[in-house]
Structures are given as structure tokens and as C-alpha cells.
Amino acid sequence: MLLITQTALELGFQYALVAMALFLSYRILDIADLTTDGSFVLGAAVSVTLAAAGHSVLAIPAAMAAGACAGFVTAFLQTRMGVPSILAGIVTNTGLYTVNLMVMGWRSNASLLRTETLFTLFKKTGVGGSWNELLLSASITIVAGTALWLFLGTRLGLSIRATGDNRDMVRASSVNPAFTVTVGLCFSNALTALSGAVVGQYQKTVDMSLGTGIVVIGLACLIIGETLLGRGGIGKGIVSVMVGAVVYRGIYAVVFNTKIVPIECLKLVTATVVALAIAAPAIKSGAAFEKRRLTASRKGGR
Amino acid sequence: MLQIDNISKTFNPGTVNEKKALSQLSLHLEPGDFASIIGSNGAGKSTLLNAIAGSFIVDSGSIALDGRDITFTPDHKRSVVIGRLFQDPLRGTAPSMTIEENLALAYLRSQEEKTNPFSRIRKRDKELFAEKLKLLGMGLEDRMRQPVGLLSGGQRQALTLLMATLVTPKLLLLDEHTAALDPATAEKVLELTRAIVADNHITCLMVTHNMKQALELGNRTLMMADGNIVLDVSGRERTGMTVEDLLRRFKAGTGKELDNDRILLSD
Numbered sequence: 001m002l003l004i005t006q007t008a009l010e011l012g013f014q015y016a017l018v019a020m021a022l023f024l025s026y027r028i029l030d031i032a033d034l035t036t037d038g039s040f041v042l043g044a045a046v047s048v049t050l051a052a053a054g055h056s057v058l059a060i061p062a063a064m065a066a067g068a069c070a071g072f073v074t075a076f077l078q079t080r081m082g083v084p085s086i087l088a089g090i091v092t093n094t095g096l097y098t099v100n101l102m103v104m105g106w107r108s109n110a111s112l113l114r115t116e117t118l119f120t121l122f123k124k125t126g127v128g129g130s131w132n133e134l135l136l137s138a139s140i141t142i143v144a145g146t147a148l149w150l151f152l153g154t155r156l157g158l159s160i161r162a163t164g165d166n167r168d169m170v171r172a173s174s175v176n177p178a179f180t181v182t183v184g185l186c187f188s189n190a191l192t193a194l195s196g197a198v199v200g201q202y203q204k205t206v207d208m209s210l211g212t213g214i215v216v217i218g219l220a221c222l223i224i225g226e227t228l229l230g231r232g233g234i235g236k237g238i239v240s241v242m243v244g245a246v247v248y249r250g251i252y253a254v255v256f257n258t259k260i261v262p263i264e265c266l267k268l269v270t271a272t273v274v275a276l277a278i279a280a281p282a283i284k285s286g287a288a289f290e291k292r293r294l295t296a297s298r299k300g301g302r
Numbered sequence: 303m304l305q306i307d308n309i310s311k312t313f314n315p316g317t318v319n320e321k322k323a324l325s326q327l328s329l330h331l332e333p334g335d336f337a338s339i340i341g342s343n344g345a346g347k348s349t350l351l352n353a354i355a356g357s358f359i360v361d362s363g364s365i366a367l368d369g370r371d372i373t374f375t376p377d378h379k380r381s382v383v384i385g386r387l388f389q390d391p392l393r394g395t396a397p398s399m400t401i402e403e404n405l406a407l408a409y410l411r412s413q414e415e416k417t418n419p420f421s422r423i424r425k426r427d428k429e430l431f432a433e434k435l436k437l438l439g440m441g442l443e444d445r446m447r448q449p450v451g452l453l454s455g456g457q458r459q460a461l462t463l464l465m466a467t468l469v470t471p472k473l474l475l476l477d478e479h480t481a482a483l484d485p486a487t488a489e490k491v492l493e494l495t496r497a498i499v500a501d502n503h504i505t506c507l508m509v510t511h512n513m514k515q516a517l518e519l520g521n522r523t524l525m526m527a528d529g530n531i532v533l534d535v536s537g538r539e540r541t542g543m544t545v546e547d548l549l550r551r552f553k554a555g556t557g558k559e560l561d562n563d564r565i566l567l568s569d
Contacts, residue, residue, distance in 0.1 A: 151420075153422055154419065154421060154422055155406065155407075155419055155420070155421055155422070156419035159407060159410065161399060161403075162407055165396035165397060165398050165399060166393070168388075168394075169394055169395060169396055169407070170407075171377050171378040172381045172385075172394065172408075172465075173407045173408055173411060174378055174410060174411045175378060175407075176376070
């Protein structure tokens with residue numbers, strides 16, 4: 001039981017980085033960035049490949065840089081080439097499939113056997129005792145969250161936030177929205193790749209299918225967090241995605257161990273929950289409209 | 303200050319929706335000029351303001367501001383020296399960000415603020431913002447950490463005015479910026495506009511549908527029709543001019559009645 005909770009918390013913090021990335025791209029920039037699936041695998045592939053070559057620490061910034069490049073391509077397509085934003089993400093994502101294969105030496109998976117990882121290195125320090133993996137995962141996520149929070153309070157961060165709110169106003173403040181979108185997507189994909197990098201070294205393996213549906217899972221974490229804590233400022237948003245990701249992994253662990261729902265069905269369940277949560281405002285107003293129409297027709301007395 | 307020479311713009315050229323919005327228009331504004339523009343529906347008033355602000359690049363002709371040619375300068379670069387307000391009070395502010403953060407963004411137009419993108423809002427910035435907000439007389443200086451989305455339309459338009467002039471622009475473009483407000487609020491925002499423009503000696507171009515306003519406010523009145531300026535009155539000729547005189551002059555100049563539903567409806 002303790003092990004299950006521990007694993008759920010570890011994975012929760014690791015995947016929280018994806019939710020954080022989506023908080024930046026989807027909530028703040030108002031862009032549904034479908035590069036996410038690909039840049040998650042890219043991060044994992046770069047991380048595992050470099051760790052296999054003996055650079056498990058260097059692997060982390062390298063994976064983030066690779067993710068930022070993927071974000072840049074998506075941003076370039078949508079801001080300079082006029083590709084619709086969702087399509088830009090899909091195009092980059094498709095291209096990344098080949099890039100990811102290439103990173104892993106043209107194989108569809110890679111493993112770390114007797115090589116050092118970030119986690120084995122940290123374990124050697126003895127900090128955190130039997131909680132060392134959780135401590136490391138949580139620290140990375142909290143550092144990244146703090147960095148994001150600090151960044152969004154700077155002038156550049158403010159203009160990125162305004163971009164999702166009112167692009168006309170960004171232009172009127174002498175800032176090019178194409179630039180802020182680019183910086184925002186580079187940052188968010190670096191976070192997604194960081195998540196992949198940590199997960200890859202944690203699981204000691206990376207597979208091409210690792211990223212499938214990550215964007216929906218990330219959105220689920222985001223929505224769970226916002227439902228539990230409510231929407232508010234930037235700080236609250238960042239904390240709530242972490243909470244959301246941990247809760248999601250908790251639910252996953254329960255399902256996985258009790259088999260309430262067959263584990264194969266979890267993606268369908270997640271997709272349904274996300275679709276319903278995003279559709280909630282429309283469903284609510286539709287219901288209100290029907291109710292209003294029914295009362296009106298009753299009063300009409302026909 | 304502003305020198306526009308023979309600019310033209312045609313929208314959707316070569317299609318059934320082809321519309322010649324500006325045709326060989328020239329306009330010269332002296333430093334400190336406050337000109338108001340009136341005209342029929344579709345005369346090209348907003349298009350002219352869009353052309354100056356850089357929302358699109360004109361098909362021909364040139365635009366220069368303070369001696370610098372800006373014909374091909376992108377809009378976000380022009381906004382360093384051009385402030386702008388729209389009719390829709392929601393267009394000038396970011397609703398989910400606080401008043402303070404909105405002002406901090408507007409402050410980016412000052413060149414020294416741009417040098418370090420990672421700098422944060424400082425205490426002296428906040429003091430400056432509070433001081434400026436006080437001038438609006440709306441009590442916004444006590445609500446600086448509230449999201450702008452909570453403000454009324456009038457408050458948002460007043461805030462937009464403050465943001466557009468926080469870093470004194472060389473040119474202020476006002477596109478019927480009081481038209482969507484209730485009469486009392488409109489009067490208040492107009493009064494603020496007059497004060498800020500006069501205090502900072504800002505050159506200003508204002509589109510309005512209120513004929514009386516067009517004659518009372520500022521020092522020049524321009525009338526537009528079919529993508530050009532057909533009437534330009536200032537100085538002695540303008541003093542003592544009535545709305546009826548203006549309408550007569552318009553008809554004499556264009557051979558048409560002034561056709562603007564909003565003008566006919568306003569007092």
C-alpha cells in the first residue's frame with residue numbers, strides 16, 4: 001500500500017510538469033498545443049540516450065533544449081507561416097516521430113540497464129532515505145514551478161500572459177505577439193520534455209508510444225486541479241496543476257490495483273472526463289436554455 | 303508631426319467585394335493639433351486610423367510621423383509612438399490581468415523599460431501608476447491588484463486612455479472611443495481625454511459621430527467621404543460654425559447629404 005502511494009506521488013510530480021506546460025500553453029496563451037505528445041517522447045528519448053552514454057545529469061538540460069526547439073518549430077509555423085495553431089502542433093508532432101526514432105538510434109525503444117540515472121545518483125547521496133525518488137521528483141517539479149511563477153511575473157512573462165488575453169493590447173504595448181507566442185511555446189515544450197526526461201530515467205526505458213495521449217492526460221490533471229482548488233492567479237494555477245497531477249495518478253493507482261475499470265479503458269475514461277469537463281459551460285448553458293424554453297411553453301398555455 | 307501623402311487602400315481587390323476604402327488621401331497635422339473626423343458610414347474614417355496605426359500596409363502613398371517614414375513599419379513598432387483607443391472598451395485591456403499588470407505592460411512602450419525583459423514591476427512603478435490612476439478620479443488607485451475584467455466599460459476605457467498616454471505618444475488615435483459608453487461616463491472620459499491631451503501637448507486625431515463634439519473639441523474639423531477628406535476647417539472659419547453650417551458645407555462639397563445613422567440619432 002505504501003509503495004503504491006509512493007509510486008503514485010512520484011509519477012504525479014513527474015507528470016505534473018506536463019500539466020504545468022499545458023497551463024502555460026492552453027490556459028495562459030490560449031493555444032491547444034498538440035506538439036505535447038511528441039515533445040514528451042523527445043525529452044525521454046534524449047534523456048535516456050544521453051544517460052546510456054553516461055551523461056544522466058547533462059541529459060536533463062539537453063532534453064529541455066530539444067523540447068524548446070520542438071516548441072519553436074510549432075510557434076514558427078503558426079506565427080510566421082500562417083499554419084492554424086492546432087495543425088501546426090500536429091505537423092510538428094508527426095515530424096517528431098522520425099526525430100525521436102533518430103534520437104534512439106532508429107529503434108522504437110531504448111532501455112537503461114546497468115547505467116547510472118539521475119535517480120541512482122541521488123540515491124547514493126543518502127538524502128531522503130527510502131523516499132529519495134519522491135523527494136527528487138517533487139524537487140524538480142517544485143523548482144520548475146517556481147521558475148515558471150517567477151518568469152510570469154517579469155515584463156516578458158506579463159506580455160506572454162496578455163497574449164492569450166488580448167493580442168491587440170500586446171501590439172499596442174509595442175510587443176510583437178509572434179514573439180511572445182514563440183517564447184511561450186518554447187518554454188512549455190521545454191517543460192513537457194523535462195517531464196519526459198525525468199519519466200524516462202525513472203522508468204529506465206523509453207518507448208515510442210510513451211507519449212500517446214499525454215496531452216489529454218495533462219489536460220485532465222489541469223482540470224482536476226482547477227476543480228479542486230478553483231481558478232485564480234498564476235501561483236494558484238501552478239499549485240493546482242501539481243495537485244491535479246498527483247490526484248490523477250492516485251486515481252490511476254486505484255484503478256490499476258483494484259481493476260474497477262479495466263486498465264485498457266483508462267484512456268477512454270480520461271478522454272471522456274476531459275471532454276465533459278471542457279464542455280461543461282456549454283452543457284450548462286444548453287440545459288438552462290432548455291429549462292427556460294420548457295417553462296415558457298408551459299406558461300404559454302397551449 | 304503627421305504627414306500623409308496620397309495613401310490608397312483597396313480591400314479584396316479583384317473580387318465582387320472590392321472596396322476602395324482610401325483613395326489618394328493626404329493629410330498633414332501640426333504638432334499639438336487636435337483634429338476630429340466626421341463622415342458618412344463607410345467613408346473610411348476607421349480605415350484611415352487603421353492605416354496610420356499600421357493594422358495594414360497601404361497600397362500606395364506614404365506616411366511619416368515626426369519626420370520618420372513609417373509606411374512599412376509593423377504595427378507593434380509604431381505603437382511605441384502612437385497611442386490608440388477603440389470604440390469597444392474591452393479592446394484595450396487584458397481582462398484576466400490586474401490593473402497594475404496592465405499598466406506595467408503599457409509602460410513597456412518606454413524604451414528604457416524594454417532593455418531587460420526579466421525585470422519585474424518595481425515599487426516606484428507602482429507609485430507612478432497609483433499617482434496616474436488618481437488623476438482619473440475613479441478610485442482605481444485602491445484597486446490596483448484587482449483583475450481588469452471586474453471594471454465597468456467606462457472604467458476600462460478610462461484605464462485604456464491612461465495606458466495609451468502613460469508613455470506620452472507622439473500621436474493619439476481615438477476611434478469613437480466614447481460611443482459605447484453611457485452619456486455621463488462618455489462626458490467624463492471625454493473630459494479626461496481633453497485634459498490629458500492638453501497637459502502633454504499630444505497631437506490627436508479623433509473619429510466621432512457627434513457633430514457638436516467635432517466642432518467644440520480641438521482645433522480642426524475634418525469631414526470624410528468616399529475614402530477622402532472633403533472638408534478641412536480650422537482657425538477663424540471654424541469658430542462660430544454651427545452644425546447646420548457644417549452640413550451645408552458637406553453637401554456643397556460632395557453633392558450628397560451626410561448619411562450616417564448614428565449622427566442623425568445623436569443630439
